Amino acid sequence: MKFGLFYELQLPKPYDKETWDPEDEHRIFKEALEQIAFADSLGFDYVFEVEHHFLEEYSHSSAPEVFLAAASQRTKNIRLGHGVVLTPPRYNHPARVAERVASLDLVSDGRVEFGSGESSSDMELGGFGVDRTAKKAMWEEGLREVVKMMACEPYPGIAGDYVQMPVRNVIPKPYQKPHPPLWVASSRRETVMVAARLGLGSLGFAFETPDEAEERVAAYYKLVREECFPIGQAINPAVAIVSTFMCAEDDNEALMKAWLGGPFFAYSLNYYYVDAAQTPHPPAGKNLWRDFLSIPPEEHMRRMELRAGIPLGASAGDPKQGLGAEVEPKSETTRALWRAARRGATIGSPEFLRQSLKRYEDAHLDLMILVAQCGMVKHEDIMSALELFAKEVMPEFKDRHPQHQQWRKQQLQGVEYPINSSI
Amino acid sequence: MSKPSDIKNPQLRALVTAAHDAVRRGDYTASVKHSTEAVRQLLMVRPDVFSAGPRAGTRYVFQPLVGVRVVTEGYAEPVVIFDREKFGIAEALTWYEYALENIVIGEPQA
Numbered sequence: 456m457k458f459g460l461f462y463e464l465q466l467p468k469p470y471d472k473e474t475w476d477p478e479d480e481h482r483i484f485k486e487a488l489e490q491i492a493f494a495d496s497l498g499f500d501y502v503f504e505v506e507h508h509f510l511e512e513y514s515h516s517s518a519p520e521v522f523l524a525a526a527s528q529r530t531k532n533i534r535l536g537h538g539v540v541l542t543p544p545r546y547n548h549p550a551r552v553a554e555r556v557a558s559l560d561l562v563s564d565g566r567v568e569f570g571s572g573e574s575s576s577d578m579e580l581g582g583f584g585v586d587r588t589a590k591k592a593m594w595e596e597g598l599r600e601v602v603k604m605m606a607c608e609p610y611p612g613i614a615g616d617y618v619q620m621p622v623r624n625v626i627p628k629p630y631q632k633p634h635p636p637l638w639v640a641s642s643r644r645e646t647v648m649v650a651a652r653l654g655l656g657s658l659g660f661a662f663e664t665p666d667e668a669e670e671r672v673a674a675y676y677k678l679v680r681e682e683c684f685p686i687g688q689a690i691n692p693a694v695a696i697v698s699t700f701m702c703a704e705d706d707n708e709a710l711m712k713a714w715l716g717g718p719f720f721a722y723s724l725n726y727y728y729v730d731a732a733q734t735p736h737p738p739a740g741k742n743l744w745r746d747f748l749s750i751p752p753e754e755h756m757r758r759m760e761l762r763a764g765i766p767l768g769a770s771a772g773d774p775k776q777g778l779g780a781e782v783e784p785k786s787e788t789t790r791a792l793w794r795a796a797r798r799g800a801t802i803g804s805p806e807f808l809r810q811s812l813k814r815y816e817d818a819h820l821d822l823m824i825l826v827a828q829c830g831m832v833k834h835e836d837i838m839s840a841l842e843l844f845a846k847e848v849m850p851e852f853k854d855r856h857p858q859h860q861q862w863r864k865q866q867l868q869g870v871e872y873p874i875n876s877s878i
Numbered sequence: 879m880s881k882p883s884d885i886k887n888p889q890l891r892a893l894v895t896a897a898h899d900a901v902r903r904g905d906y907t908a909s910v911k912h913s914t915e916a917v918r919q920l921l922m923v924r925p926d927v928f929s930a931g932p933r934a935g936t937r938y939v940f941q942p943l944v945g946v947r948v949v950t951e952g953y954a955e956p957v958v959i960f961d962r963e964k965f966g967i968a969e970a971l972t973w974y975e976y977a978l979e980n981i982v983i984g985e986p987q988a
Binding site: 591 | 939
């Protein structure tokens, strides 16, 4: 199993102000770049950067290609992942995506991972005039054309439902041939299976338990073998999941350091994807961080229980409780929020993380992506957590990775499509 | 991993199998129609399988949002409403997986 980092570039507003301090955005970008450079030197394998628009405090990462380009010049080995680029053409014209991804691949000496997605918040869809009912079709057509543009010389053009373009030679071409490894955002089980059928790596955003991961990994690889209709010129068989992260000398210290991270991550995610769908977000008119702090932790969990339709008090209001609790929301989306607010698999001492991650390794997960930068978690705590994790936890997983690669090779026996994958 | 042959009800199994076959021959719109009809028929025999309401924490709330919906509220029996006429492979596969998984889970009590 390999390890990556995941960046939303979260930036809560100061508690007592209606907007950020002038240096705040600059600081968060510089800190994140410093963390990534450090992670690269420590041997982390991947960094994934989101593309979101207008989601104040939740994500200030609207131009990931710029951020990743900066990261590419500060690092040597770490893979630079779009997690993800929005490919409905109203967000990004396919030619512009192809040009940017190829350019990033060139300046990074072929280290790009190209994840794509469709987005689902009203703030983003409405901001760019993307029709919610057609966004998956737009994502598919946009991605299909981006891949052709990167691989075909010249690109033959298209008169599609959402993209119209004459024949052109889209340049530059990516360093990796025929194109960088392809991924798709998968927040539901269905999407993981769709990823397999389209030959895409699955970037799972559902905070899956090891048991769920095991079932999904097995089903995913079976579908890659038996029912793959590749959308690209090469497939990227891979299953990744994200998990909120903090590593410290003991469990209590890790929990304390992470406390203002994961729960805010879940709170702000829920705000933009659930609450704001009913009462639209007032642009520049809300302080989510203050709202978050005004609600006691037990009340956060109680509200989530209420929303999830599970018996109140079932979780004993204890967000420190781990995953796989007896009573959890049935809906995958609500369950993901629920889990993001809890301790999860990767917040704790090195020993806790070792045991927890071993279960994912046993499930044959390809990649665990750690969410360290979230909420008000301190930069220095993230840096020390990365160092401790790299020193105490990561080495044994790296040592065992060749066994995983062997397992994966067996899973892919008989697959006839070209494979471009960095796992 | 579920497969169409896991479905016991012959009508539902035939619909999901047809959805699968349609994907394989590249008729994605037909596949979506078969999958949504299968879910509609499941709701006929198991109206409780997806309880309505965005706060109920049920699968029904989170149907794939791809331009077609299986609706129960306001109708005497479940209906399929199409917002578009043409569907792509990703949409067809999404609805196929959704139908298959939910029927296998919901059917035993049907």
